[in-house]
Amino acid sequence: AAHESPMSLERPISNLFYQTRLRRPTLARGEGVYLWDSEGKRYLDGSSGAMVSNIGHSNPAVLDAMRRQMELSTFGYRLHFENEPAERLATRIAGRMPEGLDRVFFVSGGSEAVESALKLARQYAVARGQAERWKVISRFPSYHGSTLGALAVTGMSLMSAPFAPMLREMPKIPAPTCYLDRDGLSLEERGLRYALMLREEILRQGPETCLAFIMEPVGGASTGALVAPDGYYAAIRAICDEFGLLLICDEVMSGAGRTGRYLASEHWNLRPDIVALSKGFGAGYAPLGAMVADRTIAETVIDHGGFVHGHTYAGNPLACAAGLAVLEEIDRLGLIEAAERQGAVLKARLEGLMAHFPFIGDVRGKGLLLAFELVADRETMAPLPPALNAHLRLVDIAYDAGLIIYSRRTRGGRVGDHFMVCPPLIVTDAQIDEIMAQLTSALESFAI
Numbered sequence: 205a206a207h208e209s210p211m212s213l214e215r216p217i218s219n220l221f222y223q224t225r226l227r228r229p230t231l232a233r234g235e236g237v238y239l240w241d242s243e244g245k246r247y248l249d250g251s252s253g254a255m256v257s258n259i260g261h262s263n264p265a266v267l268d269a270m271r272r273q274m275e276l277s278t279f280g281y282r283l284h285f286e287n288e289p290a291e292r293l294a295t296r297i298a299g300r301m302p303e304g305l306d307r308v309f310f311v312s313g314g315s316e317a318v319e320s321a322l323k324l325a326r327q328y329a330v331a332r333g334q335a336e337r338w339k340v341i342s343r344f345p346s347y348h349g350s351t352l353g354a355l356a357v358t359g360m361s362l363m364s365a366p367f368a369p370m371l372r373e374m375p376k377i378p379a380p381t382c383y384l385d386r387d388g389l390s391l392e393e394r395g396l397r398y399a400l401m402l403r404e405e406i407l408r409q410g411p412e413t414c415l416a417f418i419m420e421p422v423g424g425a426s427t428g429a430l431v432a433p434d435g436y437y438a439a440i441r442a443i444c445d446e447f448g449l450l451l452i453c454d455e456v457m458s459g460a461g462r463t464g465r466y467l468a469s470e471h472w473n474l475r476p477d478i479v480a481l482s483k484g485f486g487a488g489y490a491p492l493g494a495m496v497a498d499r500t501i502a503e504t505v506i507d508h509g510g511f512v513h514g515h516t517y518a519g520n521p522l523a524c525a526a527g528l529a530v531l532e533e534i535d536r537l538g539l540i541e542a543a544e545r546q547g548a549v550l551k552a553r554l555e556g557l558m559a560h561f562p563f564i565g566d567v568r569g570k571g572l573l574l575a576f577e578l579v580a581d582r583e584t585m586a587p588l589p590p591a592l593n594a595h596l597r598l599v600d601i602a603y604d605a606g607l608i609i610y611s612r613r614t615r616g617g618r619v620g621d622h623f624m625v626c627p628p629l630i631v632t633d634a635q636i637d638e639i640m641a642q643l644t645s646a647l648e649s650f651a652i
């Protein structure tokens with residue numbers, strides 16, 4: 205009877221999703237970049253979960269801060285009380301944002317942060333007497349979240365198809381997958397060509413109906429850490445300004461230092477009007493997200509009857525105390541600089557693999573938001589046949605050997621099998637060696 209724990213069930217009842225592995229091990233504990241299952245097997249968390257655990261597992265300072273907050277209060281409803289952790293966290297976040305982006309709205313995750321951004325943008329247009337503006341243009345492939353609003357701007361048909369009748373599908377332009385193009389243009393020229401597609405789409409839709417453009421400055425799992433050529437970003441900003449669209453940057457994955465800057469948009473001095481944040485801010489310690497808005501936008505909406513949006517658990521003191529401690533640890537340990545430094549080391553090592561494995565077609569990313577892509581032919585960048593299920597097979601081989609990486613085959617888009625190698629920002633040189641040794645042996649036993 206001692207063995208009759210719920211975990212001995214054939215299939216767990218708590219997780220209905222992603223039945224890719226027949227049976228997943230049960231998580232026992234985590235420390236630093238490592239996780240252990242209940243059998244005592246150790247895994248190197250080479251993807252920080254889903255690019256979440258940026259400061260590693262079981263950080264003592266964060267756990268202490270959470271314990272201290274728990275003793276004081278874990279919840280006070282926001283209509284009844286302000287709370288100090290939320291105000292301190294908001295101040296700290298705003299202090300690192302571009303000038304004027306200092307109104308912070310807390311939520312409990314990435315999808316909620318994107319929803320909040322979409323709804324704030326819409327309310328701003330209404331408040332300014334531009335009620336005809338409602339279309340939020342986005343890119344495909346892209347991932348902005350699983351709730352219906354975020355899904356409407358998500359460019360992954362596999363995820364939105366079942367819900368088509370319930371969604372108000374938004375216009376999409378291709379993500380700047382310049383590395384796939386074989387057109388004789390330079391990368392910069394290609395980047396501008398992709399940016400101009402936004403202009404064309406706005407004109408096709410009618411500029412007076414367009415509200416905003418949303419993108420991930422460095423792509424996440426949908427495109428595998430896609431980075432556009434430098435000129436793309438300034439061109440996108442200029443096109444948004446030309447037609448009065450708000451620019452929403454989804455930095456749910458790329459924010460909080462992962463790319464070697466606090467926000468990925470800083471790499472290009474890109475100033476968004478609204479930013480969605482989440483993963484690296486809670487860093488696995490608390491369900492936490494934030495929408496950070498330009499002061500004028502937020503104040504206009506507030507003066508015009510208030511923001512008609514909110515979630516019960518938003519800004520709860522425990523989640524905010526965790527988030528505050530995470531940001532303090534990021535600064536104390538110099539993890540943004542570490543992301544840039546260790547990211548350059550890891551990226552060079554991944555590029556080195558291309559000499560040994562001809563089926564690696566591309567290595568890309570910024571800081572420690574890195575990915576490689578497998579192809580059938582490096583010259584044409586033709587993808588591997590879907591039936592090979594490369595994205596699942598390679599991950600399984602690595603997993604069995606104790607290395608966790610994150611993969612996706614973005615169907616419906618132009619991108620093939622790609623693999624995110626995104627360890628926590630605390631990763632050491634020795635741990636990078638360990639990742640590379642395990643990855644190399646996984647690639648060797650991965651016969652195409």
Ligand code: PMP
Nearest residue numbers: 313314315347348349424456457
């Ligand atoms: N936006 C981006 C860029 C993401 O990567 C994710 C999560 N993968 C989301 C939004 C949604 O976040 P959540 O799963 O926390 O709702």
